[in-house]
Amino acid sequence: DTGVSQDPRHKITKRGQNVTFRCDPISEHNRLYWYRQTLGQGPEFLTYFQNEAQLEKSRLLSDRFSAERPKGSFSTLEIQRTEQGDSAMYLCASSAPGTRSGDEQFFGPGTRLTVL
Amino acid sequence: QKEVEQNSGPLSVPEGAIASLNCTYSDRVSQSFFWYRQYSGKSPELIMSIYSNGDKEDGRFTAQLNKASQYVSLLIRDSQPSDSATYLCAVKDSSYKLIFGSGTRLLVRP
Numbered sequence: 001d002t003g004v005s006q007d008p009r010h011k012i013t014k015r016g017q018n019v020t021f022r023c024d025p026i027s028e029h030n031r032l033y034w035y036r037q038t039l040g041q042g043p044e045f046l047t048y049f050q051n052e053a054q055l056e057k058s059r060l061l062s063d064r065f066s067a068e069r070p071k072g073s074f075s076t077l078e079i080q081r082t083e084q085g086d087s088a089m090y091l092c093a094s095s096a097p098g099t100r101s102g103d104e105q106f107f108g109p110g111t112r113l114t115v116l
Numbered sequence: 117q118k119e120v121e122q123n124s125g126p127l128s129v130p131e132g133a134i135a136s137l138n139c140t141y142s143d144r145v146s147q148s149f150f151w152y153r154q155y156s157g158k159s160p161e162l163i164m165s166i167y168s169n170g171d172k173e174d175g176r177f178t179a180q181l182n183k184a185s186q187y188v189s190l191l192i193r194d195s196q197p198s199d200s201a202t203y204l205c206a207v208k209d210s211s212y213k214l215i216f217g218s219g220t221r222l223l224v225r226p
Contacts, residue, residue, distance in 0.1 A: 050212075
């Protein structure tokens, strides 16, 4: 399977703990995006990378959130001191370089986070 | 605040009918528009992209774009029960991120 992969698929944690999620984009896709989706809502943008550079961060991304893409391949999203309001599906997407086709974003299966 | 608006539904149609899903957006400079299908508990799946005014057809799906009215729609012909899902409209803003609507739930009755 050559699609976007995410790990873990599910994470249950206690409030105050730190969690880290991983995303592996489609091979040769240079842009990688993180979104968060809660029940009944569309995905909300968190941040995106072009290669290893983090080019934009949403105001939704508080100081407790950090994302990296150290070698321009996989990315990690860490949430420190989790809160119950962090419970959501965390989605990763990637897109290819180029013109219009580069606007198309393909999503991974997501990581569902539950904070107790 | 850039917005994408969709009717939450549910939109209920009988099997074999045409389902029409609509979306409006607020940012006039948007140039790229997308429809995603999302089954319950799954991640969004890209089904259509459209960049120019007019219609774009792909199998049973037709996307329609009217930039003057800031309106995007998706038609699903010969609807099947397997089409029952939430359909998300997304608009690319001036950077590369997508702004999503909250989705329209479609129910196709056998």
